[in-house]
Amino acid sequence: MNWDDTTDADAAERLVDSVADREDQAVEAALRPKDLGEFIGQEKVREQLDLVLRAARARGATADHVLLSGAPGLGKTTLSMIIAAEMGAPIRITSGPAIQHAGDLAAILSSLQEGEVLFLDEIHRMSRPAEEMLYMAMEDFRVDVIVGKGPGATAIPLELPPFTLVGATTRAGLLPPPLRDRFGFTAHMEFYEPAELERVIHRSADLLEVEIEPDGAAEIAGRSRGTPRIANRLLRRVRDYAQVKADGLITRDIAAAALAVYEVDARGLDRLDRGVLEALLKLFGGGPVGLSTLAVAVGEERETVEEVAEPFLVREGLLARTPRGRVATPAAWAHLGLTPPRSQTTGNGQQDLFGA
Numbered sequence: 001m002n003w004d005d006t007t008d009a010d011a012a013e014r015l016v017d018s019v020a021d022r023e024d025q026a027v028e029a030a031l032r033p034k035d036l037g038e039f040i041g042q043e044k045v046r047e048q049l050d051l052v053l054r055a056a057r058a059r060g061a062t063a064d065h066v067l068l069s070g071a072p073g074l075g076k077t078t079l080s081m082i083i084a085a086e087m088g089a090p091i092r093i094t095s096g097p098a099i100q101h102a103g104d105l106a107a108i109l110s111s112l113q114e115g116e117v118l119f120l121d122e123i124h125r126m127s128r129p130a131e132e133m134l135y136m137a138m139e140d141f142r143v144d145v146i147v148g149k150g151p152g153a154t155a156i157p158l159e160l161p162p163f164t165l166v167g168a169t170t171r172a173g174l175l176p177p178p179l180r181d182r183f184g185f186t187a188h189m190e191f192y193e194p195a196e197l198e199r200v201i202h203r204s205a206d207l208l209e210v211e212i213e214p215d216g217a218a219e220i221a222g223r224s225r226g227t228p229r230i231a232n233r234l235l236r237r238v239r240d241y242a243q244v245k246a247d248g249l250i251t252r253d254i255a256a257a258a259l260a261v262y263e264v265d266a267r268g269l270d271r272l273d274r275g276v277l278e279a280l281l282k283l284f285g286g287g288p289v290g291l292s293t294l295a296v297a298v299g300e301e302r303e304t305v306e307e308v309a310e311p312f313l314v315r316e317g318l319l320a321r322t323p324r325g326r327v328a329t330p331a332a333w334a335h336l337g338l339t340p341p342r343s344q345t346t347g348n349g350q351q352d353l354f355g356a
């Protein structure tokens with residue numbers, strides 16, 4: 001099942017990228033939890049969704065439309081399949097970019113069965129006309145099919161069976177409010193705690209028939225950037241290492257040694273992240289330094305630094321974006337085992353000559 005077109009060559013090269021690569025797509029189906037009970041973490045979302053689905057089942061009704069928002073790899077596709085499974089309903093899978101014309105959407109909607117779950121991935125990338133058709137379909141279970149052209153065109157209303165739309169987006173902010181408002185329930189997926197990722201890793205190890213010690217799982221979890229997809233990917237690489245270099249059992253030492261080979265450090269930073277941080281600390285005394293200057297220093301494009309490396313560094317509290325440029329935090333110095341110059345602690349010791 002490959003309905004996700006977000007994979008690109010750059011993403012596939014990074015072991016810590018949260019976007020699915022080809023291998024992920026091939027193996028993820030086998031690792032997906034099948035019901036809410038198996039779904040790890042996201043306590044709030046799970047509890048709320050459980051209520052929504054139970055109530056609908058008790059009423060013998062179709063569940064309200066659900067919007068799932070959150071970063072890549074946190075379990076949106078997985079949850080959509082769980083919603084269908086919990087409702088005992090079939091699921092139809094499509095995505096925003098696959099719906100170019102309103103007619104594409106009309107064709108899908110008019111072929112739905114009663115109670116079916118329609119999973120619309122990357123819903124923020126749907127075309128405008130399709131979006132408007134979706135408003136009416138969600139609210140009134142009706143679409144207007146336009147027949148003919150010009151002044152003679154007529155709208156033929158078409159009744160739809162009740163269905164549940166499950167929309168997924170990594171960019172909830174890009175959804176127009178009228179669309180957002182038509183969902184009965186919105187689930188915001190958060191990054192996972194290390195303890196939750198440990199459980200994900202143990203579960204996946206069982207399914208992959210890999211032997212792993214609790215310390216080994218903890219070591220991988222700490223490097224997984226709060227993301228189950230990354231945890232599963234690191235587990236597979238560590239498994240390879242354990243098979244080739246040891247007897248297959250994943251211990252803490254084996255996990256650490258394997259991930260050192262792949263240059264994923266104890267906090268989940270990879271070579272690019274560390275390169276940015278090291279340049280900021282060693283060449284610019286911790287900043288502030290402009291983005292362009294920093295990018296030249298690490299030999300990367302501005303966009304790569306800004307969009308690929310920085311979001312995680314900012315989230316981890318290692319780097320701050322300020323109006324005067326990029327600044328390292330005390331945690332960054334500690335992480336790389338370096339001592340900040342005294343001016344760093346006052347925060348305004350240096351001049352940024354190059355602008356942000």
Ligand SMILES: Nc1ncnc2c1ncn2[C@@H]1O[C@H](COP(=O)(O)OP(=O)(O)OP(=O)(O)O)[C@@H](O)[C@H]1O
Nearest residue numbers: 028031032039040072073074075076077078228229
């Ligand atoms: N709560 C969870 N418990 C166990 N495994 C999980 C959980 N969430 C996600 N996973 C695993 O992580 C992988 C990625 O999840 P999924 O494909 O659902 O993410 P996504 O949010 O749809 O990502 P994208 O935005 O890239 O589409 C799946 O293979 C699944 O096995």
Ligand SMILES: [Mg+2]
Nearest residue numbers: 076077078121
């Ligand atoms: Mg998905």
